Amino acid sequence: MGLKNESLINTVELGRAIKRQREELKLSLRDVADLTDVSASTLSRIENGTGRPDADNIARLTQWLDMPVDRLMKHADESVEPVIYYPHEATPEIVEAHLRADRKLSPETAEALSELFRVAYQQFSKRK
């Protein structure tokens, strides 16, 4: 899956956006610091893209930018592998839970598949 050492959030992009907006408005680092309740030192680090800002500071700054946080997300759906679960069981209950949660299936379809799977599971399980 995703590498652990690389952040899922594009903090470099955030830093650039902040600096652009700040200079556009001809504000100093400390001006923005006061406006956003982020310290000047931290703001400097963020603008330069060093480190990984915590959630609150990211929230304060995107709020000031009026930018949705999700725009900073490195969407991992680039990965070839969609979504795979590795639980420990595949009981009818679990399959049913998945089916009920599946937006693509109508409730009737989910119900029918659940029932079918349940019967099949029992059949196959008992012949062990």
Place this chain on the structure above:
Amino acid sequence: MGLKNESLINTVELGRAIKRQREELKLSLRDVADLTDVSASTLSRIENGTGRPDADNIARLTQWLDMPVDRLMKHADESVEPVIYYPHEATPEIVEAHLRADRKLSPETAEALSELFRVAYQQFSKRK
């Protein structure tokens, strides 16, 4: 403006959403931990709403929930939203992953159930 000691991110809501979804899918804490690359202990803390998760873990979990991060933001204008997400699917691939990972089933049984489910899924899906 905003008080500094209170987070701008509704981590309690996040914890509740995670727990709801996890129990809906009947997954264990460690299952979700493996799926999201968030450690089990951290996940436990988040579900219980203690502490302030860092940005990466929030990103990983909202990504797993298929929930926009902005929905966790405490904007000045308050919105009331207990929203339920149903991001997951029950495609044959996913069910097959479950079956193969099921220690209680023999490989042959898992294979047979996978094939059966695959056929049934196609049948039911196409009749829309």
Place this chain on the structure above:
DNA sequence: TTACACTGTTTCACAGATGACACGTTCTGC
């Protein structure tokens, strides 16, 4: 020049989030 105000950056002690691991409990199979 001198003195002062401002800029962005860096230092540093500290608070707290993290994951590996251990713990106690509850299932589950034998």
Place this chain on the structure above:
DNA sequence: GCAGAACGTGTCATCTGTGAAACAGTGTAA
């Protein structure tokens, strides 16, 4: 009954982001 595994949670050493303050430059006015 009895192991053994899986469950959620607690412990703890490590790591890192933080803000106050110090810092080095750069005007700017007397």
